[in-house]
Amino acid sequence: MREGWIDLECPDCGDHWEADPASLPSPGNRYTCERCESERPIAAFVKTKRGLDILESFDATSA
Secondary structure: OOOOOEEEEEEOOOOOOEHHHHOOOOOOOOOEEOOOEEEEHHHHHHHHHHHHHHHHEEEEEEO
């Protein structure tokens, strides 16, 4: 089993946190910030291109 963490940041409230990519929605789906309840595509919360690549790779292995 692969393990990893992705750095996330809410584009509205600026809250920062890490998440297990296996617990996040697929890259095309929406995600809601637990702090301010802003809802956007998950890609808007991922801080780096590398984080988005990791998220996409986890999505591809779960299909």
